[in-house]
Each structure stands twice: as C-alpha cells, then as structure tokens.
Amino acid sequence: MELYHNQVTRAQGSFSLRMFHRSWGIMLIQANISAPCTVLDFPTRKDFAHELTSHQYDIVGISSIIINVGKVREMCRMVRKLSPHSAIVVGGHVAAIPGIEKLIDADHIVRGEGVSWMRRYLGEDEGAPIRHPAIVSGLHTRIMGIRLPERKGATAATIIPSVGCPMGCNFCTTSAFFGGKGKFVNFFESGDELFEVMQQMENELKVHSFFVMDENFLLHRDRAMRLLERMKAAQKSWTMSVFASANAIRKYTMQELVELGVSWLWMGLESPRAGYTKLNGTDTRQLTRELREHGIRVQGSTIIGLEHHTPDNMISEIEHAVSHNTDFHQFMLYTPVPGTPLYQQMTEEGRMLRDIDYADIHGQFKFNFKHAALSRDDSKRFLDWAFWRDFEMNGPSLYRISRTLLTGWKRYKDWPDARVRERFAREMHRLSGIYSSALWAMEHQFRKVNRDVSEQIRVLRAEFKQESGVISRAIPAILGPVLLWTTQREERRLALGKTYEPPTILERRNWVGA
Ligand code: B12
Numbered sequence: 326m327e328l329y330h331n332q333v334t335r336a337q338g339s340f341s342l343r344m345f346h347r348s349w350g351i352m353l354i355q356a357n358i359s360a361p362c363t364v365l366d367f368p369t370r371k372d373f374a375h376e377l378t379s380h381q382y383d384i385v386g387i388s389s390i391i392i393n394v395g396k397v398r399e400m401c402r403m404v405r406k407l408s409p410h411s412a413i414v415v416g417g418h419v420a421a422i423p424g425i426e427k428l429i430d431a432d433h434i435v436r437g438e439g440v441s442w443m444r445r446y447l448g449e450d451e452g453a454p455i456r457h458p459a460i461v462s463g464l465h466t467r468i469m470g471i472r473l474p475e476r477k478g479a480t481a482a483t484i485i486p487s488v489g490c491p492m493g494c495n496f497c498t499t500s501a502f503f504g505g506k507g508k509f510v511n512f513f514e515s516g517d518e519l520f521e522v523m524q525q526m527e528n529e530l531k532v533h534s535f536f537v538m539d540e541n542f543l544l545h546r547d548r549a550m551r552l553l554e555r556m557k558a559a560q561k562s563w564t565m566s567v568f569a570s571a572n573a574i575r576k577y578t579m580q581e582l583v584e585l586g587v588s589w590l591w592m593g594l595e596s597p598r599a600g601y602t603k604l605n606g607t608d609t610r611q612l613t614r615e616l617r618e619h620g621i622r623v624q625g626s627t628i629i630g631l632e633h634h635t636p637d638n639m640i641s642e643i644e645h646a647v648s649h650n651t652d653f654h655q656f657m658l659y660t661p662v663p664g665t666p667l668y669q670q671m672t673e674e675g676r677m678l679r680d681i682d683y684a685d686i687h688g689q690f691k692f693n694f695k696h697a698a699l700s701r702d703d704s705k706r707f708l709d710w711a712f713w714r715d716f717e718m719n720g721p722s723l724y725r726i727s728r729t730l731l732t733g734w735k736r737y738k739d740w741p742d743a744r745v746r747e748r749f750a751r752e753m754h755r756l757s758g759i760y761s762s763a764l765w766a767m768e769h770q771f772r773k774v775n776r777d778v779s780e781q782i783r784v785l786r787a788e789f790k791q792e793s794g795v796i797s798r799a800i801p802a803i804l805g806p807v808l809l810w811t812t813q814r815e816e817r818r819l820a821l822g823k824t825y826e827p828p829t830i831l832e833r834r835n836w837v838g839a
C-alpha cells in the first residue's frame with residue numbers, strides 16, 4: 326500500500342519515501358450514500374470476521390484492483406460463511422478480469438464508476454451532487470529510519486475531481502476502466518466547484534496543500550484557470566500536487582503553474598520513441614529542467630519493454646530517462662492489463678502468457694506477455710537496473726526535492742504576488758533546518774554510492790545554510806548525526822527483511838440509530 330516505495334523510490338534503501346494511502350474509492354462511495362455504512366480499510370482476516378459477525382450487514386462491498394483478486398475470493402468466502410444473508414458487491418479494477426464471475430463468489434460485479442452504481446442500487450438519487458470526503462493523503466510517513474509525527478494540517482488533503490482520462494493511451498487501465506478514449510467521469514465540472522471543495526477541505530483538515538487525484542488535471546484548462554481566478558480573489562496560497570501529460574502542461578506558462586500552486590507534477594515520459602499523442606513534439610528533458618527551475622518537483626514515469634525495445638537499445642533508453650534528472654522517477658513494465666486496448670491486441674495476437682498469477686501483474690516484476698525481443702527475465706533485470714541507475718546517478722530523491730525547493734525559493738522569495746511568496750516561504754522556513762540536517766546525513770551516507778553526487782549534496786547544503794535563519798542553521802550540527810545513525814539503523818533493519826504494514830482503519834457513517 327505504498328506508492329513511492331513500491332514503484333518509485335524502491336532502490337533508494339533507507340532514503341526511500343514511505344507512506345500508506347487510504348482506499349479513496351470506498352471512502353467516496355461511503356460519503357455519498359445515506360445508508361448506514363462502515364468502511365473497513367486494510368482489515369486483517371480477524372478484523373474482517375469480527376466486523377461481519379458483530380453487525381448485520383445487508384450489503385458487503387469489496388474494493389480491489391486486479392492483483393488482489395485472491396484476497397477478494399477469500400473475503401467472499403468469509404462473507405458467505407459468516408454473514409450468509411449479505412449481498413456481496415465487488416467493484417474497482419478487479420472487475421475488468423475476464424471471467425471474474427467464475428473466479429469469485431459475488432452477487433454483483435461493478436465495472437466503472439461506483440458512486441452512481443451504489444446510489445442506484447440503494448434506490449437513492451444517482452445524480453445528486455458529489456459530497457467530497459475529508460481525506461488525508463498519506464499516513465505513517467517514514468524516511469531515513471524515522472516515522473514523521475502526524476500533525477493536523479501537515480499532510481496534504483486528497484481531492485478527487487474526476488476518474489478516467491480521455492487521452493486513452495493503449496496500456497492505460499484507468500482510462501479504459503472509465504470508458505476509454507474521449508471519456509471520463511467528472512465529479513466537479515467547474516473551477517468554482519473545485520474551489521468550494523478545496524476550501525471546505527482547508528477548513529476541515531486545516532491544510533494548505535492538496536494532492537489532486539485526477540489522471541490529467543491540467544488537461545482541463547478552463548477549470549484550472551477559473552480555479553486560479555478564485556484562488557487569487559480569495560488570497561489562497563495553496564500548494565498542489567497534480568498528474569498531467571506533457572501536452573497538457575504545455576497549455577500553461579510557468580507563471581500560471583506557479584500561481585496555481587503546482588509544486589509537484591507527475592508526468593509520463595514513457596520513451597522518446599513512443600508515439601503517444603500526449604508527448605507529441607515535446608522535448609521532455611527541456612520541459613523537466615524548466616519546471617524544476619521554477620521550483621516544481623517533477624516525477625517522471627518511464628516504460629520498460631515497449632515494442633521497439635531490444636537488449637541493444639534498452640540501456641540507452643534507460644540512460645535517456647535517467648538524464649532527465651527528475652526529482653522522482655517511476656519505471657514500469659509495459660503491461661497488457663485486462664480491459665485495455667493493449668490487452669485486447671495481445672490476446673488477438675496470441676501473445677499473452679498463460680499461467681501468470683494475477684498477483685504478479687503489476688508492472689514491477691516480470692512481463693505477462695511475449696515480447697518480440699526481451700525475455701521475462703530480461704524485463705526484470707532491466708527494470709531493476711533502471712531504478713538503481715537513477716538512484717546512483719541522481720542521488721536520493723530527498724536531496725533532489727530539496728534542491729528544487731531551494732531553486733524555487735530563490736526565484737520566488739521576492740515575487741510580487743504575496744500568495745506565491747508565502748507558499749515558498751512556508752515550505753522553506755518549515756523545512757530548511759530539517760533538509761539541511763538530512764543533507765548532512767545523505768552527504769555522508771551516499772559517499773559509498775557515488776562520490777560526485779555526495780559532493781553535490783555538500784554544495785547544496787552550503788547553499789541551504791546561507792539561505793536559512795539562525796536557528797535553522799544550528800539544527801544540522803545536532804540533527805545531522807542523529808539522522809545518519811537512524812539511516813544506518815534502518816539499512817540494517819531492511820537487510821534483515823523488515824516490512825511495514827498499514828494500520829486497520831474503521832469509519833462509520835449515518836450510524837446513529839442503525
Ligand atoms: C491511489 C492509488 C494507489 C494507492 C493505493 C491506495 C489504496 N489504499 O488502495 C497506492 C499508491 C498505495 C497504490 C498501489 C498500487 N497500485 Co495503485 N493506484 C492508485 C490510483 C493512482 C488512484 C486510485 C484512486 O483512489 N482513484 C480514485 C477513486 C475514486 O477511484 P477508484 O479507486 O477507481 O474507485 C472508483 C471505481 O473503481 C469504483 N469502485 C472502487 N471500489 C469499489 C467498490 C465497490 C463495492 C463498488 C461498487 C465500486 C468500487 O467506484 C469508485 C468511484 O467511482 C490508481 C489510478 C487511478 N487514477 O485510479 C492506481 C491503480 C489503481 N493502481 C494500480 C496498481 C497496479 C497498483 C500497484 C500494484 C502498483 C505496484 N506495482 O505496486 C499497487 C498495489 C497496492 C495493493 N497492494 O493493492 C493500477 C491497477 C491496475 C488494475 N487494472 O488493477 C491503477 C489503476 C494504476 C494504473 N493505471 O495502472 N495505488
């Protein structure tokens with residue numbers, strides 16, 4: 326249940342950014358029905374059994390993606406045994422598995438958007454406005470061997486403006502699941518609606534920072550620009566983390582992005598030779614550099630095992646990806662996932678491999694199809710190497726994000742728009758002492774991996790010192806060695822096979838009188 330550690334910073338050892346994320350789909354459904362409802366997130370088998378036997382549930386809804394189909398099967402079995410009168414409804418991406426009806430024992434399998442389905446099923450108004458739940462984007466954050474304290478307002482709120490993406494890239498399961506090319510489901514159509522939701526979350530969760538869970542937020546320019554107008558009028562100095570394709574980013578000037586508060590941007594780089602419309606004519610290295618020069622942290626995403634990849638060109642493609650020097654870099658195997666056009670094509674060409682466990686189809690292990698030039702083992706070798714190479718050449722992501730922050734701060738600390746100044750100052754003042762300390766520890770620990778990068782970290786640390794206040798300047802002398810110690814302790818723990826699990830969370834709604 327970890328984004329970064331599973332698929333982004335997985336080669337970064339104790340520097341890997343670790344945190345868990347709630348299951349937003351079921352939180353959204355719960356917030357939008359009037360029936361009494363419990364969300365049980367990350368239950369152990371014991372928790373699930375206890376909940377099933379402590380209350381009489383008419384309906385048990387189970388959310389899952391494809392890899393977890395084995396768990397869904399077991400949960401259905403438990404419901405039938407422990408709560409035999411309950412109807413079982415299974416939703417989420419797992420529903421795209423061909424023949425799912427035969428793999429699990431459920432009464433309803435729901436494909437696509439779930440709020441309207443559940444409202445319809447319960448006899449409620451499916452067209453009623455969407456009520457956004459208050460979602461803290463991550464929990465149990467951990468880095469360099471330390472679990473960060475969870476203060477109200479310190480972690481971004483998740484905002485879900487829509488599901489799906491109209492770009493319809495052939496491999497993209499999220500796009501396919503919500504209708505494919507040209508289609509998506511908008512929960513909040515206008516910038517005004519979005520502004521209201523964000524303001525409400527600001528009040529409820531005391532946040533200034535938002536993780537916007539929309540596959541291609543910047544594609545909808547009118548909505549984003551109206552949001553900006555409202556933010557300016559209300560003097561909101563908000564920070565936003567968004568997903569966007571290169572063609573969508575190009576619709577904005579850097580100034581507009583900075584004023585909107587975009588501080589982290591996930592962009593698909595895929596491959597320089599891939600023919601995806603979203604990349605048409607964009608020099609992604611230049612774009613990445615430009616974004617970072619404006620203090621925007623870039624998370625790149627590159628695909629390993631596209632059709633044109635061979636053992637001869639794979640290394641140079643990975644080197645090209647690494648040369649973007651993004652703050653974070655995800656590498657994913659080209660993976661035909663049920664429901665996508667790519668899966669359809671591979672099936673028709675007889676190239677899907679049989680007997681691959683669904684639990685292994687997640688793009689971080691080995692191919693699930695027959696590639697023209699790369700074997701399954703090659704796919705894993707190249708994938709693992711890509712992560713390692715990015716880490717070795719560019720250093721820990723924590724170092725890279727502090728570098729981007731400092732660049733942004735220097736550029737915008739005296740900017741005329743107070744909202745922009747305030748945003749950079751907020752991050753800089755809150756974090757400069759911590760970053761300097763972490764940089765001290767990184768500089769020491771990274772020497773054994775790459776001396777050049779360790780030297781670059783030292784230079785950045787000196788710059789931080791110059792820009793920081795007196796107190797922040799004093800912190801590294803004490804905190805730096807402590808972080809070095811916790812980092813080394815974490816390395817030892819991880820080497821012994823330590824793993825982390827999310828806590829079980831139970832939330833009831835409309836429960837009074839139930
Ligand atoms: C947040 C997220 C995560 C979080 C998970 C949080 C969590 N606790 O589940 C993190 C970062 C940890 C994560 C991890 C992984 N993820 Co992920 N993740 C996402 C992401 C970006 C957003 C999901 C989301 O919340 N969307 C918003 C909500 C509202 O949409 P939704 O979940 O689809 O729910 C709607 C419907 O599906 C439906 N619905 C959902 N559940 C139910 C239940 C019922 C009963 C009903 C009726 C309806 C219903 O109704 C909801 C409202 O419309 C999606 C991509 C995306 N944009 O959707 C990928 C995605 C779901 N992840 C994916 C994958 C592959 C993974 C990993 C395997 C990656 C990896 N290699 O490690 C791991 C697996 C983790 C695990 N063990 O389960 C794939 C799933 C592919 C597939 N077809 O199954 C997706 C689609 C990304 C992609 N395009 O490839 N992920």
Ligand code: SF4
Pocket residue numbers: 490491492493494497498499500540541570593603
């Ligand atoms: S642009 Fe991104 S989210 Fe949209 S279809 Fe392509 S891969 Fe999927």
